[in-house]
Each structure stands twice: as structure tokens, then as C-alpha cells.
Amino acid sequence: MSTSTNTPEGLGSLPPISCPPNLSQDALLHFPAFRVWFATLQRSLSRQQFPSHEFHKDPYVLRKIDVQSVDFFNGGRLGFVKLKADVSTAGGENLPGSVFLRGGSVGMLLLLQPDDILPTSENDKWAVLTVQPRIPAGSLAFSEIPAGMLDNSGAFAGKAAAEIQEETGLTIPQGELVDMTSLALQSMGEQSDGETLQQGVYPSPGGSDEFIPLFLCNKRMPRKDIEALQGKLTGLRQHGEKITLKVVPLKDLWKEGIRDGKTLAAWALYMGLKRDNKL
Incomplete structure (x- = not known):
């Protein structure tokens, strides 16, 4: 197990960190x-310095980090990290600190509308779901909106x-995508509670x-092209993806994707932004 208190650029002061033999601390x-998780937590902990903060009199401190296990992707790229963070007060009061680090993802609410009706109409809109194996959920046929993990560039759109x-075979110019999460945060004045979290x-x-x-x-x-997507097999087979497309009426999306949190969140954001004339 390796430990260090070095301060790499952009991370600030680090607590002691222990890593398993197959993970170097530099990696x-x-x-x-x-990096994102650590910086976000440090910003939140720093807010305790203000007298108005509920933990100001007995602040929590990140005292150490124990990395318990790691998973690597193809090519040796670090994929998932399981760690335990010791966040406690001087009196020994601890916060739950088990963390599964996997980074950001993106989700897409892809709505299709036949071109033989008015574009301003909300009627006859269809949403695209992917049906694929999700072993962590114990399912070989899990329905969800198209989604994927972010790469190191962090280019969301x-x-x-x-x-x-x-996942669908459709080519969508990046400029045609609307970031509903950012739009909703802007409409509410960003983070009204003072927290600086990721825009997701x-x-x-x-x-x-x-x-x-x-x-x-x-x-x-x-x-006819919308109808042709129903049941279409897609996905990158070399990455282990076995995806079947499911096209459902927008009005039924919340029922069809009821087990998937990001599908329900996307549906709720869409309905809320439409109601407030933000879309």
C-alpha cells in the first residue's frame, strides 16, 4: 500500500492516500x-468556514482516503475506483464515505417527429429507447434513453x-443538441444553495x-424511417454492446422507462422546461 501527501497541480492539499498494489498514486x-470528485468535495468542505454554515462550529475534514479496488478498461485505461473517504469532525463524528468513482456520463432524450405534420405540434412525437443487457441491474433487456460514459475530454455535447x-445509427450535428440540465439550472439562478456541483x-x-x-x-x-427504427439492432459489438431500439410515444415515455432514473429525469426536465417556455 502506498501513501502520500504530495500536492499535484490543480488539486490543492491532499490528505494521506493509500492505494492497492495494482494502482499507482500518480495514476x-x-x-x-x-480529480473532479476531490475538487468538488473540497469546495463544499471549504464553505464551513462561514459562520452561517450549519457545521461551522464543528467542521468536517477529509482526513484520509483508502482506495479499496479498481477496474481497468480495455487497453489498461483506469475505469472504476472504489474508495473509502474518512470525513469526520475533531470529535470523531464520521460521515458515510464509501464512494464508487466512475465519472460523468451523458444521456440523450431523442425525440422524432414525422415530417408530414407541423413542427410546432407536440402530437405524434416519439422517443427512442435502447434495450440492452445491464448486468449490474440483473437484466438482459433494460430499457433506457441512449447514454454513454464521458471520455477524458469532457466534451459533453x-x-x-x-x-x-x-446506439441509434442517426447522425445528429452537435449544434442541434440542447443541454436541458444547464438550461434548467440557468432558469433557477444556478445553485441557489451555494453548492458548486457538476451541471448534471x-x-x-x-x-x-x-x-x-x-x-x-x-x-x-x-x-417510414421512424417506423424502421423499431426493433433495429445497433451498438458497437466490439465493445460488447447488444442494443435493440424501441420507439415509444412521448406521452408514454415515463411508463416505458420507469425503471431508469435518467429517463425519468430527462422526461421531467423536458416537461418542466416546456411548461416554462424554455424550449
């Missing part, structure tokens, strides 16, 4: 998901456009750092 400190093409939805903040910017794409196309 951890350059892992984008770790570009990654969303690429995932749409990979956190599906499981009690155990994972994952955040998901949710994008919208409205595409008009011939009705």
Missing part, C-alpha cells in the same frame, strides 16, 4: 473522475452526439460520483 491523481450515432443529474449520490448532463434532440424525418 489515481490523474484519473479525471478522482460531442459525446452525446457520438453516442446517438453509435446525480442518479445515486449516496454511493457514486456519477453525474449525467441530459441533452435533448428534436429530429424530423419521414414517418
Whole structure:
């Protein structure tokens, strides 16, 4: 096990860190998901300095980090990290600190509308779902909106456009995507609670750092082309993807994707932004 208190550029002061033998500390400190999580936590902890903060009199401190296990992707790229963060007060009061680091993802609400009706009509809009194996959920046929993990570039819109093409076969220019999460945050004056988090939805903040910017794409196309997508097999087979497309009426999206948090979040954002005339 290795430990260090070095301060790499951009991370500020680090607590003691222990890593398993198959992970160097340098690799951890350059892992984008770790850097984002650590910086975000440090910003939140620093807010305790203000007298108005509820923890000001007995502040929490990040005292150490124990990396328990790691998973690597093809090519040896660091993929997932499981760690335990010791966040406690001087009196020994601890906060739950088990963290599954995987970084950000993107989700896309892809709406299709036949080009034989008025573009301003909300009627006859269809949403595209992917049905694929999701072993962590114990399913070989999990329905969800198109989604994918971010690469190291952090280019949200570009990654969303690429995932749409990979999972549906449709080419969508990056400029046609609307970042619904950012639009909603802007409409409410950013983070009214003072927290500086990532501009995305956190599906499981009690155990994972994952955040998901949710994008919208409205595409008009011939009705026959929309119908041809139903049941289409897609996905990158070399990456283990086995995806079947499912096209459902927009009005039924919340029922068809009821088990998937990002699908429900995308549907709620779309309905809320439409109601407030933001879309």
C-alpha cells in the first residue's frame, strides 16, 4: 500500500492516500473522475468556514482516503475506483464515505417527429429507447434513453452526439443538441444553495460520483424511417454492446422507462422546461 501527501497541480492539499498494489498514486491523481470528485468535495468542505454554515462550529475534514479496488478498461485505461473517504469532525463524528468513482456520463432524450405534420405540434412525437443487457441491474433487456460514459475530454455535447450515432445509427450535428440540465439550472439562478456541483443529474449520490448532463434532440424525418427504427439492432459489438431500439410515444415515455432514473429525469426536465417556455 502506498501513501502520500504530495500536492499535484490543480488539486490543492491532499490528505494521506493509500492505494492497492495494482494502482499507482500518480495514476489515481490523474484519473479525471478522482480529480473532479476531490475538487468538488473540497469546495463544499471549504464553505464551513462561514459562520452561517450549519457545521461551522464543528467542521468536517477529509482526513484520509483508502482506495479499496479498481477496474481497468480495455487497453489498461483506469475505469472504476472504489474508495473509502474518512470525513469526520475533531470529535470523531464520521460521515458515510464509501464512494464508487466512475465519472460523468451523458444521456440523450431523442425525440422524432414525422415530417408530414407541423413542427410546432407536440402530437405524434416519439422517443427512442435502447434495450440492452445491464448486468449490474440483473437484466438482459433494460430499457433506457441512449447514454454513454464521458471520455477524458469532457466534451459533453460531442459525446452525446457520438453516442446517438453509435446506439441509434442517426447522425445528429452537435449544434442541434440542447443541454436541458444547464438550461434548467440557468432558469433557477444556478445553485441557489451555494453548492458548486457538476451541471448534471446525480442518479445515486449516496454511493457514486456519477453525474449525467441530459441533452435533448428534436429530429424530423419521414414517418417510414421512424417506423424502421423499431426493433433495429445497433451498438458497437466490439465493445460488447447488444442494443435493440424501441420507439415509444412521448406521452408514454415515463411508463416505458420507469425503471431508469435518467429517463425519468430527462422526461421531467423536458416537461418542466416546456411548461416554462424554455424550449
